[in-house]
Amino acid sequence: MAVLEVAPLEGPVFTNRRSRIPVSISAAVGIGILAVLVVLWVWGAVAPPHNPLATDPASQLLPPGAGHVLGTDKFGRDILSRVMAGTGLDLAIALLVTGIAFTVGVLVGSLAAYNGGWLDDIVLRVVDMVLSFPAFVLALAITAVLGNSVRNVVIAIAVAYTPYFVRLARGEVLSARRSDYADNARAVGNPGWRVVFLHLLPNCVTPALVQASLTMGWSILDASGLSFLGLGIKPPTAEWGVEVSEGASNIVSGEWWTSVFPGLAITSAVLSFNLIGEAIQTRFSRRR
Amino acid sequence: MSTNLLTVEDLTVAFEGQSRPVLSRVNLQVPADGWMGLVGESGSGKSLTSLAMIGLLPPGASVLGGRVLMDGVDLLAQSPDQMRRVRGSRIGMIFQSPRSALNPLMTVGAQIARSISHQTGVPHAERGAVELLRKVQMPDPELRVHAYPHQLSGGMCQRVLIAMMLAARPRLLIADEPTTGLDVTVEAEILDLMHSLQEETGMAVLLITHDLGIVAEHCREVAVMYGGRIVEEAPADLLFRDPGHPYTAQLMATLLRADRPVDFAEAVGNRHPDVAAGSGCRYAPRCPHAEQACITTSIELEIAGPGHLVACRRRRQLAGLSIDEKAGMTRVGPRS
Amino acid sequence: MKSPLLQVSDLTCEFRVRGGTVHALNGVSFAVEAGETVGLVGESGCGKSTLARCIVRLQRPTAGRLVFDGQDYAGWPERRIRRLRRDVQMVFQDPMTALNPSWSARRLIMEPLLLHRIPEREARLRHLLDEVELPEGILNRRPGELSGGQRQRVAIARAIGPRPRFVVLDEPTASVDMSIRAGLLRLLRKLQREEGLTYLFISHDLSTVRHIADRLLVMYLGKVVEEGAMESVFSKPSHVYTQVLLSSIPIPDPSVHRERLPMLGEPPSPTEIPTGCPFRPRCPQATDECKQPQPYYEVAPGHRAACRLAKPAGGRETFAGVKRGVA
Numbered sequence A: 001m002a003v004l005e006v007a008p009l010e011g012p013v014f015t016n017r018r019s020r021i022p023v024s025i026s027a028a029v030g031i032g033i034l035a036v037l038v039v040l041w042v043w044g045a046v047a048p049p050h051n052p053l054a055t056d057p058a059s060q061l062l063p064p065g066a067g068h069v070l071g072t073d074k075f076g077r078d079i080l081s082r083v084m085a086g087t088g089l090d091l092a093i094a095l096l097v098t099g100i101a102f103t104v105g106v107l108v109g110s111l112a113a114y115n116g117g118w119l120d121d122i123v124l125r126v127v128d129m130v131l132s133f134p135a136f137v138l139a140l141a142i143t144a145v146l147g148n149s150v151r152n153v154v155i156a157i158a159v160a161y162t163p164y165f166v167r168l169a170r171g172e173v174l175s176a177r178r179s180d181y182a183d184n185a186r187a188v189g190n191p192g193w194r195v196v197f198l199h200l201l202p203n204c205v206t207p208a209l210v211q212a213s214l215t216m217g218w219s220i221l222d223a224s225g226l227s228f229l230g231l232g233i234k235p236p237t238a239e240w241g242v243e244v245s246e247g248a249s250n251i252v253s254g255e256w257w258t259s260v261f262p263g264l265a266i267t268s269a270v271l272s273f274n275l276i277g278e279a280i281q282t283r284f285s286r287r288r
Numbered sequence B: 001m002s003t004n005l006l007t008v009e010d011l012t013v014a015f016e017g018q019s020r021p022v023l024s025r026v027n028l029q030v031p032a033d034g035w036m037g038l039v040g041e042s043g044s045g046k047s048l049t050s051l052a053m054i055g056l057l058p059p060g061a062s063v064l065g066g067r068v069l070m071d072g073v074d075l076l077a078q079s080p081d082q083m084r085r086v087r088g089s090r091i092g093m094i095f096q097s098p099r100s101a102l103n104p105l106m107t108v109g110a111q112i113a114r115s116i117s118h119q120t121g122v123p124h125a126e127r128g129a130v131e132l133l134r135k136v137q138m139p140d141p142e143l144r145v146h147a148y149p150h151q152l153s154g155g156m157c158q159r160v161l162i163a164m165m166l167a168a169r170p171r172l173l174i175a176d177e178p179t180t181g182l183d184v185t186v187e188a189e190i191l192d193l194m195h196s197l198q199e200e201t202g203m204a205v206l207l208i209t210h211d212l213g214i215v216a217e218h219c220r221e222v223a224v225m226y227g228g229r230i231v232e233e234a235p236a237d238l239l240f241r242d243p244g245h246p247y248t249a250q251l252m253a254t255l256l257r258a259d260r261p262v263d264f265a266e267a268v269g270n271r272h273p274d275v276a277a278g279s280g281c282r283y284a285p286r287c288p289h290a291e292q293a294c295i296t297t298s299i300e301l302e303i304a305g306p307g308h309l310v311a312c313r314r315r316r317q318l319a320g321l322s323i324d325e326k327a328g329m330t331r332v333g334p335r336s
Numbered sequence C: 001m002k003s004p005l006l007q008v009s010d011l012t013c014e015f016r017v018r019g020g021t022v023h024a025l026n027g028v029s030f031a032v033e034a035g036e037t038v039g040l041v042g043e044s045g046c047g048k049s050t051l052a053r054c055i056v057r058l059q060r061p062t063a064g065r066l067v068f069d070g071q072d073y074a075g076w077p078e079r080r081i082r083r084l085r086r087d088v089q090m091v092f093q094d095p096m097t098a099l100n101p102s103w104s105a106r107r108l109i110m111e112p113l114l115l116h117r118i119p120e121r122e123a124r125l126r127h128l129l130d131e132v133e134l135p136e137g138i139l140n141r142r143p144g145e146l147s148g149g150q151r152q153r154v155a156i157a158r159a160i161g162p163r164p165r166f167v168v169l170d171e172p173t174a175s176v177d178m179s180i181r182a183g184l185l186r187l188l189r190k191l192q193r194e195e196g197l198t199y200l201f202i203s204h205d206l207s208t209v210r211h212i213a214d215r216l217l218v219m220y221l222g223k224v225v226e227e228g229a230m231e232s233v234f235s236k237p238s239h240v241y242t243q244v245l246l247s248s249i250p251i252p253d254p255s256v257h258r259e260r261l262p263m264l265g266e267p268p269s270p271t272e273i274p275t276g277c278p279f280r281p282r283c284p285q286a287t288d289e290c291k292q293p294q295p296y297y298e299v300a301p302g303h304r305a306a307c308r309l310a311k312p313a314g315g316r317e318t319f320a321g322v323k324r325g326v327a
Helices: A025-046 A079-115 A117-131 A135-146 A150-177 A180-188 A192-228 A240-252 A257-287 B046-053 B080-089 B108-120 B126-135 B154-168 B184-201 B212-218 B236-241 B246-253 B292-296 B323-327 C048-055 C078-084 C105-115 C121-131 C136-140 C148-160 C178-195 C206-210 C230-235 C240-248
Strands: B004-015 B023-031 B034-039 B061-070 B091-094 B172-176 B204-209 B221-226 B229-235 B265-267 B302-305 B308-310 B329-331 C006-017 C020-032 C037-041 C063-068 C088-091 C166-170 C198-203 C215-220 C223-229 C297-300 C303-305
Touching (some): A025 A257, A079 A240, A079 A257, A117 A150, A135 A150, A135 A192, A180 A192, A180 C088, A180 C105, A180 C148, A192 A240, A240 A257, B004 B046, B023 B046, B023 B061, B023 B229, B034 B212, B046 B061, B080 B108, B080 B154, B091 B154, B108 B154, B126 B154, B172 B184, B184 B204, B184 C240, B221 B236, B246 B323, B265 C178, C088 C148, C121 C136, C178 C198, C206 C230, C223 C240
Parallel strands (some): B034 B204, B172 B204, C037 C198
Antiparallel strands (some): B004 B061, B265 B329, C006 C020, C297 C303
């Protein structure tokens, strides 16, 4: 049977394409920094130059040099090894927090949007309530109540960021719910949950991914902020915020390396996640 | 035949980053009065041609060659300021989706008044706006003049655009799918309105559409586009009765008429869908009469008769065939 | 006499919107027999899209009955409706928006087969591709990578996969190029024969409907104003609105000149339905009599119109829900 059509003649007449570099420079920088951090994490886990917890009174406050590439702190511990260990801890916290906030948030948000009614109302009110507190303050309060441990820090920060995902997923699903393909999915015989999870969500996931990337960075800031203030994670655990806090008093006396290097680690981690998030945003919104 | 108001010569337009031009040596002669139809399906380039004519190509598109002559002047060579003056006073344009062409934050009266002021230099032209609305048969013009676009139906918005365009009294009106998406009764009203206005002002109309029904009703001459090229140009009755190009024949063979139901047709003969239409005729992959020469080299519009231009290498051999034969279709019996 | 496959009785559907209530359907009644194609035409605001959505229960009607195979499903809960969806399917207007853009054609066509537990799915998939005249190569492509006609064929294959008995087609050729339109209609006709389908074909384009439907329903502001066999309605349009509509259709033949019948006033709003005949404010032949609800008058066997001008000399009325009598 002869079919008259061939593939489309051209694309849509008004295609407006810019240059086709697959990855922008900022994305490359972001990924590059993250790669460096991951290398540090693995290196620190497998074969750190020194034991991050080993004190050495003879080697206190040595400047960067041979033997201690980034110097030592006031207890004689190797800064580089401590930064590596901190990388592992902070990245793990970031992953856990983002994982929890993303999963719980997207689930709750999309179900609330699809079902509407009282569920949606309750979810909205709770989200509004939680979002009325600045995330850091909320995490601070929760940690103070729950106690100082890594686990509680993760919970506290996750609670603070889940509402962002709830609102995001809810918004996306609400608008997608009215689309023709959602109607089509229902008309063909899909039950509600399949419409949401198999049809709607996969098309809504990009903004959530962007938010996830940003949340990775912010949770590192919050965790290290908490430990800098003396809450959450406490010394001698090697965590970037702890290290900055321990080294802060030394800046005045001129031993800058004790807090600058952990501080740089925090900055670059946050920067890298921001750049990656931005790159996801531009790449996927252009394709739409 | 009347003299030509606007002549498009060998217009070639491409988008950056694309190897093949999206408009390829387009030649079109728009007569100084009456209606001309520019027909094509999606992707044929008909809208882009009209945008190129008035200097409103989208970003990323550039003119690689050709001229658009009006009153001896090449419009493509004009500066943006000069083109701004041409638009409105010499060439007016109305589009599909009239509501989105209007400013949602201004009343329609204000927008028409602005159009009048822009053209005549007279400020505060609100009175004139009501008059123009009356002229375009808007019900209750004194009330409607204070309405916002979202308060009006699609057909009414199109009337507003026509009114704005009338304020300028252009010599040529380009109407790009002006009634697509409107109800058929509204469409008929709008087109009849445009017809009476056109007769009154003596302007020319270039109607761009995919709907052969309105072409048959309103247009005197018709040009057919396919793949960024004009493949045929003819007076309307000749185009429908005895088209010269296989693509036109295909359009005619697959026409559905409300007044006279036709039997369904099926394609016969060989097509070459895998052939990448390179430098040859763009229709070759779908054409039942394509030869090797058609695939490798393209052909320009040639005179096939008085007022009749066809861009087909094999037009002489195909000349005696029926429409169905030219289109490579055969009727498969009654509809049921 | 066999009962119809689908019987719509007095269907009403209203929505509350800001600024009032939209009365999309105001007592629509008609029947569709197994194996036939009923065409439904009307302009914007007539309620045809709402009617389509009510029939496939994407929308719950406010009142009235929807009887499929003898069962009234208008008020059924969603769970029960899902089972009905094996028998009643819909092809949407624009496949570009109606098909999930990130799913492949294969997944789209396969999904209903999975949902309704159709046995031997792979074989059915191949058979469907054959039926809708699509090459196997399109299976891995997404809707955006297909042409308009191919997309609509995928949508059709998706709808008829689970072997429905009744298919609502909502403007299926509206978003497709002209040269493809006739081929798609021919395909639909062929599928109807081979799969034993019954169609409700909704369109604003009478030229299209004329070539596929056996009977025609003309709607205006939520009511059926005229109904009858296609040839009968076209040769003897009896409601003034039908006459206006038919006179406004452009004919693609320069040698044909038609006189357009005008209407008064401006397009109506479904938030304010006039009393009596809904067309009254725009009708050039309206009288005071038209302010009363108009009964259907029989114009020819199986052809009725709700217009005083359709009244035969003897003034005979038919029942509001006309039974299809002699074939």
